[in-house]
Structures are given as structure tokens and as C-alpha cells.
Amino acid sequence: MGIFDQPQGAPGPILAVTISCDELEASASSYCGAFDYEHLESGKVSDKEANSWGAPGLVGREFITVGLKELPGALRLIHVRRPEIHRPLGQLGWAALEIAVSDVDSVVAAVSKWSFSILRPPAALKSSAALRAAQLTGPSGEVIYLTERLREVPGFDLPDPTKLVDRVFVAVLGTRDLDSARAPYEALGARRVSDHAVAIEVLNDAYSLPATHLHRLSSLQLAGKSLIEIDSYPVQAVQAARVPGELPWGVSMVTLSCDFQTCPAGFEEVGALESDDSASFGGNGRVVVRGLEGELVELVARQPMPKGWP
Numbered sequence: 001m002g003i004f005d006q007p008q009g010a011p012g013p014i015l016a017v018t019i020s021c022d023e024l025e026a027s028a029s030s031y032c033g034a035f036d037y038e039h040l041e042s043g044k045v046s047d048k049e050a051n052s053w054g055a056p057g058l059v060g061r062e063f064i065t066v067g068l069k070e071l072p073g074a075l076r077l078i079h080v081r082r083p084e085i086h087r088p089l090g091q092l093g094w095a096a097l098e099i100a101v102s103d104v105d106s107v108v109a110a111v112s113k114w115s116f117s118i119l120r121p122p123a124a125l126k127s128s129a130a131l132r133a134a135q136l137t138g139p140s141g142e143v144i145y146l147t148e149r150l151r152e153v154p155g156f157d158l159p160d161p162t163k164l165v166d167r168v169f170v171a172v173l174g175t176r177d178l179d180s181a182r183a184p185y186e187a188l189g190a191r192r193v194s195d196h197a198v199a200i201e202v203l204n205d206a207y208s209l210p211a212t213h214l215h216r217l218s219s220l221q222l223a224g225k226s227l228i229e230i231d232s233y234p235v236q237a238v239q240a241a242r243v244p245g246e247l248p249w250g251v252s253m254v255t256l257s258c259d260f261q262t263c264p265a266g267f268e269e270v271g272a273l274e275s276d277d278s279a280s281f282g283g284n285g286r287v288v289v290r291g292l293e294g295e296l297v298e299l300v301a302r303q304p305m306p307k308g309w310p
Contacts, residue, residue: 010189011258013072013224015300016065017097017168018253019142020080020246026115027077027139028064034114035099035107035165040074041065052271052288053253053296057245072224072257073099073167083241086249088119088143089206091174091240092233092293094251096135096143098170102161104148108134115139120202122146127198127217128153135202142250145172155193159225169226171254173295174233178216181292182230184266188258190220190228200231207234222256239294253288253296260299263289270296 021027031037042064050058058078067074075097089095101107104122112118119135125147133147147170149158159169175181186192197214204213216232240248247253263269267289274285286300 009259010191010221010223011256011260011299012190012222013226013257014168014171014222014254015072015257016067016074016076016255017094017171017251018076018078018247018255018298019097019138019140020082020249020252021077021140022080022082023139024062024064024077024079028066030115030139031066031075031077034111034116036163037066037075037165038069039064040067040069045078048273052273052286053247053298054270054288054290055245055247057243058247068163068167071167073169073226075168076255078247078252080246080249080252081243082140083243083249086141086241087206088137088141088250089174089203090237091248091250092176092237093174093240093248093291093295094171094254095174095231095233096145096172097168097251098145098147098172098229100159100161100166100169101146101148102164102166104132104134104146107146107165108136111136116144119143119205122148126201127194127196140250143172145170155221156219156227157221157225158227170229171227171251172229172231173291173293174231174237175293176233176235176237177292178218178230178232182218182220184264184291185220185228185230187266188260188264190222192218193221193227194219203231203233207236209234224257226256228254247296248294253298255286255298255300257302258299259302260287263287264299267291267297
């Protein structure tokens with residue numbers, strides 16, 4: 001039995017998103033340069049931490065965490081060996097991360113001199129004209145959505161950026177069985193705020209589908225103005241590529257603050273880590289679980305948010 005055995009509220013916020021990188025320093029420099037992020041932490045993955053992720057091959061690998069001080073939603077970049085095949089948006093599991101920005105056009109113009117490639121230029125989202133977004137790939141092929149909120153979106157609790165580029169607030173999950181993939185997150189306490197069919201143009205581009213082709217999309221509200229978006233993927237999508245013993249390539253894992261420290265219903269437990277000062281997130285205990293599509297979720301024992309945090 002862990003510290004918490006019953007949910008006390010919705011999980012969240014997203015504390016971090018882990019990205020697999022084959023050129024760690026270059027990736028960190030690109031994010032800090034393009035997004036004006038800060039170097040928050042660096043070190044080597046401990047054996048306890050690697051084993052809790054089910055990735056024993058990463059013991060001793062270097063990591064760098066970048067983001068905004070005093071806020072969750074950081075990027076944890078880890079040196080991982082690149083698999084032979086990886087196609088952005090072509091895999092099931094964690095497909096993308098989404099960052100809140102105050103002016104998406106300005107951000108896209110600024111990233112052109114760094115190691116980012118534009119998949120889709122800024123445009124109003126088909127799902128909501130209140131959101132203007134662009135999609136791009138990062139230094140290691142990870143997919144990033146940059147989203148500007150033009151006005152309130154009914155039913156959603158979204159962040160108000162304090163900088164041109166703010167924090168990660170959404171993790172995007174790709175699945176071929178949306179209902180089954182969503183169920184464990186709802187059991188964990190996430191609140192369903194949307195479920196509809198919409199043309200996701202960047203996904204249609206990835207699969208050579210007509211621009212008007214519809215995909216089912218469901219959004220789940222988390223605490224701390226964070227969300228999980230679950231997209232229904234075409235049958236051609238494959239399981240996330242990975243080198244045996246290491247993390248999946250691309251967006252590897254999502255870390256949530258949570259009242260659980262045991263494996264919640266509907267997930268498969270991968271490993272647990274007791275409170276450990278050598279680990280990230282203040283050494284708080286955590287359990288790592290695997291969802292339907294093999295996505296890794298690191299549930300960190302809830303800790304108080306910084307002063308002034310919602």
C-alpha cells in the first residue's frame with residue numbers, strides 16, 4: 001500500500017514531459033534559445049529511476065530539464081539511442097506536447113533559426129476558433145503544438161501565459177480505441193470536457209488523408225490548468241519505436257502530480273520509486289504506469305504548488 005490509496009481529486013498539473021534526444025546538449029540549447037526557457041536541472045539517471053520507468057538501459061544517462069522557474073510543465077530531455085524508424089505522428093501512445101503561448105505567429109517566426117521544422121503554420125483550430133495554433137517538430141523529431149488562446153473556451157480551464165512562450169499544458173495521446181484508452185484517465189479523476197469529430201489537418205498530412213477527413217478527439221481536464229487530449233488515429237499507426245531497455249522515442253513519458261501512489265485501475269504498473277532526494281521533483285515518491293497504447297505516465301505524490309499558483 002502506498003502513501004495514497006484513494007483519489008482525492010483530479011490529477012495535475014503536468015509537471016513535465018520527457019523527450020528522448022540523441023543530441024542532448026543541442027536539444028537543450030534549441031529549446032532555451034527558441035523559447036527562452038531556462039536550464040532547471042541536469043544530472044544522470046539513477047538506477048532506481050531508470051528501473052521505475054522500465055528502462056534499465058538508461059542508468060547513468062545524462063538528462064537536462066528546461067522550462068520556466070517556479071512553474072510546472074517543464075521539458076525533461078534524456079539522452080536515448082534513436083531507433084531505426086520513427087515517424088512523427090505515426091505512432092500510438094504519446095504523440096505530442098502542447099505549449100501555451102501569447103503570440104503564436106511571433107514564436108513561429110523566432111524558431112526558424114533553431115532546430116525546429118514547421119509542420120503547419122499558425123491557424124485557427126477546427127475544433128475551436130478561440131484557439132490559434134501551429135504544429136512543428138523539435139530537434140529530435142518530437143511533435144510540438146504551440147497554442148494561443150484568443151478568448152475563453154467554455155468548459156475548459158486553460159492557462160494565461162505570462163511570457164511569449166509559457167509552459168507545457170497538454171499532452172496528446174494517439175490511440176485506435178479512444179474509449180478504452182480514455183477510461184483509466186477518467187478513473188484517475190480527469191474530467192471529460194469534449195468528445196467530437198474534427199479535421200486534424202496535421203494528422204491528415206501525416207497519413208496522406210484529405211484535409212477534411214475527421215478524427216474523433218476527446219479532451220480531459222486536469223487540475224492546474226492542464227489537459228490530456230486523446231486523438232483517434234488511423235489503422236496505419238504503429239506502436240512507439242524504442243531501443244530495447246530504453247524509453248520510447250519522441251514524447252516518452254508524461255509526469256503528473258497526483259494523489260495516487262499506487263497503480264490506479266486500468267493501468268499496468270511499471271515500477272515505483274520511494275521518496276529519493278536523488279530523483280527529480282523534490283524526491284517525492286511516485287509510481288510509473290503504462291496505459292492502453294503503451295504510454296508511460298509518471299504519477300508523482302502531490303506536492304504544494306508555488307505561491308500564487310491556481
